């Protein structure tokens with residue numbers, strides 16, 4: 001019998017008449033228990049066991065009833081856990097072996113992702129984030145707009161790239177407004193680092209573009225520095241600088257917040273050498 005069946009103990013104590021029954025605490029929710037039985041698993045690859053610096057902060061954000069409903073109903077069809085246990089066949093995943101697929105790392109609440117998917121149905125977007133409310137939000141937006149070219153991946157994009165995507169599989173990678181980790185002692189958590197670029201380059205097809213954008217000037221400078229130094233990438237800009245903002249990139253939620261603070265936004269578009 002489970003130790004959680006504490007009421008019998010309390011009842012037994014009361015019956016003995018020695019003390020008033022003490023309130024029985026609700027059984028603690030297991031740390032790894034999924035919030036949604038058929039939805040995204042918490043920490044699907046168990047990455048907290050890995051000795052690796054992560055680029056995201058595990059957050060416990062409230063999931064709205066609408067997001068929860070979208071997760072319950074739509075996750076089994078459009079979602080996938082980044083468990084690091086299998087190699088994805090992107091043609092099969094998107095139901096079209098000829099569809100070029102772009103990986104978006106860190107889509108947040110997914111408004112810009114849905115916008116880009118609607119504007120370009122000829123491209124599949126594999127949208128990866130660890131943020132459960134955003135996953136529900138994007139699923140809901142995709143359904144509302146009748147999008148069939150978005151798949152929502154739950155987990156660490158590093159594991160997705162390293163373990164689950166084949167070499168040359170991607171037609172592009174988008175990293176829009178990654179967490180800036182402004183404190184010096186946190187700079188090591190920034191996603192755009194030489195090791196990330198080396199991994200990303202192997203998963204991009206030759207000639208495919210890694211597109212980053214940030215409103216955090218020191219991070220933009222770091223991005224430009226490490227991308228320019230990478231032997232695997234070349235700048236799409238002949239002057240070796242930032243790219244003009246492309247029309248297809250909608251204003252993102254974090255970008256709006258940065259602009260409200262007077263930040264300047266930089267885009268960086270680097271092509272995989274091939």
Ligand SMILES: C[S@@+](CC[C@H](N)C(=O)[O-])C[C@H]1O[C@@H](n2cnc3c(N)ncnc32)[C@H](O)[C@@H]1O
Pocket residue numbers: 055056057105106107108109128129130131134155156157158176177178179180191252253254255
């Ligand atoms: C600052 S937010 C930007 C969200 C969105 N792109 C925007 O511009 O509104 C960065 C997002 O990246 C996600 N993220 C950071 N590192 C990640 C990783 N390794 N894998 C997946 N998502 C990651 C965070 O959870 C967060 O939602």
